[in-house]
Amino acid sequence: MQTYLDFEKPVAELEGKIEELRHVSDGSGVNIVEEVDRLKAKADRLLRSTYAKLTPWQKAQVARHPERPHFSDVVKAVVEDFTPLAGDRRFAEDVALAGGLGRVGGRAVMLIGHEKGSDTEGRVRHNFGMARPEGYRKAMRLMRLAERFGLPVVSLVDTPGAFPGIDAEERGQAEAIARCIQTGLSLRVPFVAAIVGEGGSGGAIALATADRVIMFEHAIYSVISPEGCASILWRDGAHAAEAAEALKLTAQDLQRLGLIDRIVPEPLGGAQRDPAAAAKSLAQAIGAALAELDGLAPDDLVARRGEKFLAMGRTGLG
Amino acid sequence: MSWLTNFVRPRIRALVRKDNGGNNLWHKCPACERMIFHRDLDAANAVCPHCDHHMPIKPARRLALLLDEGGWERVEVPAVPVDPLRFRDRKRYGDRLKEAQTETEEKDAVIVVQGRLDGRPVVVAAFNFGFIGGSMGIAVGEAILAAANRAVTQRAPLIVITASGGARMQEGALSLMQMPRTTIAVDQVKAAGLPYIVVMTHPTTGGVTASFAMLGDIAMAEPGAIIGFAGARVIEETIGQALPKGFQRAEYLLDHGMLDMVVHRRDLRDRLIRVLGLLTAGRRAEGAPATAMAALPAPASA
DSSP states (O other): OOOOOGGGHHHHHHHHHHHHHHHHHHHHOOOOHHHHHHHHHHHHHHHHHHHHTOOHHHHHHHHTOTTSOOHHHHHHHHEEEEEEOOOOSSSOOOTTEEEEEEEETTEEEEEEEEOOOSSHHHHHHTGGGOOOHHHHHHHHHHHHHHHHTTOOEEEEEEESOSOOOHHHHHTTHHHHHHHHHHHHHHOSSOEEEEEEEEEEHHHHHTTOOOSEEEEETTOEEESSOHHHHIIIIISOGGGHHHHHHHHTOBHHHHHHTTSOSEEEOOOTTOGGGOHHHHHHHHHHHHHHHHHHHTTOOHHHHHHHHHHHHHHBTTBOOO | OOHIIIIIHHHHHHHHOTTTTHHHHEEEOTTTOOEEEHHHHHHTTSBOTTTOOBOOOOHHHHHHHHSOSSOOEEOOOOOOOSSTTOOBSSSBHHHHHHHHHHHHSSSSSEEEEEEEETTEEEEEEEEOTTTGGGOBSHHHHHHHHHHHHHHHHHTOOEEEEEEEOSBOGGGHHHHHTHHHHHHHHHHHHHHTTOOEEEEEEEEEEHHHHTTGGGGOSEEEEOTTOBEESSOHHHHHHHHOSOOOTTTTBHHHHHHTTSOSEEOOGGGHHHHHHHHHHHHTTSSOOOSSOOOHHHHSOOOOOO
16 A cells, blocks of 8 residues: 655545556456556656655655665665674664675675664664664674675665664763764775665764765755754744755755765655665666775775865865 | 043943843852852853852853963964855844854854963864854864864864854755764874864764764863753653753763763863873874784794
């Protein structure tokens, strides 16, 4: 059962009609193939035009769509030999941040990323993709492990933000994020980050200090959620749509600002409509980004990565 | 202009002003609510003489308190793009910036200076919470980078004194990118084998804490300072329970292993001098540490 977003109502109505027709034709034997095709083409056109001009706030809805491919879906669709690795060796295993070895496009890599979960139980278990310090410390451990064996690191970013909780603060959420940023910047192996859904603030940048940062067409990446920004600057969370607009959090805006390197196209109507196809498109883009980094010496990788982040805001703002 | 207009008239005006007295000569401590005579507060560097509550002070005052007399040199911070997103909420960000600049007579929230601490050259970057909550945008990132660069070229320790609500959301993801950029800056200081000391003052939260502020070789904080990643209100709303007493205060962080020491404002200068003296007393640290392997003795032949 497809979950429709508010602005997808016209599409939902058309697709509902198609279902109804199919149901009717099953019983009566009346040939309605032509009518179904006509409606399907109309629904596709509508979807295409809707998704071609999504507002930033609509993109935030799409980026958070429950049926979008999450870490485990991407792994299932495009990662061979996936071997999950667990724990930070200090305090706990945090399943809000997944990681493990595997092959993408035949290339062995270390995968790390937020996992939001796919049903209610899973979402609670994965804490809605909000990692605690132990999650970030696990990410650091896996990055260093990858470095020891010369394996590239690939991160999938999809989080509302790092978990705001008493325990997280007590165990040094800020310190864990800071060290994770530092670790990513100093990695002596290729590092590709993909913003696949929601790139929420410090919890996102902790996994995104990469040589190449790619981003799904309808993903968002922001310093604060539109709701949080609205409640602070407008003193009212209801202004979230305006805040989303002002924050310039879409892939298209971020590419213009020179903060991401490439936009990964999504299937018609968003990655949630065809998670497997979206994962394939993502795997291709990851492979292409890794290929660009082939043959770079470790010192060059670290130096260029640093220069890339230092150049942000200095050049290319248009 | 005579002494009448210059001196007598303002005096008379001050006398007849309604709020004269309480507000000008006496301050109420926000913590213990006792009254403090303004000269006493000034002499105590804005620390309550009754309860030791540390009130905010401006960067210039802070530097005067820490550094040797005889002045310091401002380190220039490169110009940055103004309002790159043309951000507007209920107010234009451009206007907020201008107001803050007029009020503080500074370009942005961090000033960088090179001065001396007990004769030793040091570079200090000091936050001004009064400038849009000390928030970190491109200009703050550039200030930390400029400070690190000066420290490395002068082979001087870097001291950063923080007071910040976190990232400056009016600069969107560009402000988020200051977290890696400032991390690169302080790593350059560390790679040069120089001490990097952070003094966290009230408040230090969000993206500032989650980047360079938590990466100090030595982490100090002023008593009672709120230091954390998420804001207390956000945490309360998320978990739906009351926060423990003293949560996110400097002493709480010390108890949880996140700080080296909590230092009273009057002791800060001496403590910095002592720590820097000790850190630099050994053989100067080299950029790349020798591997453990190299230090192992050769295997004894049987």
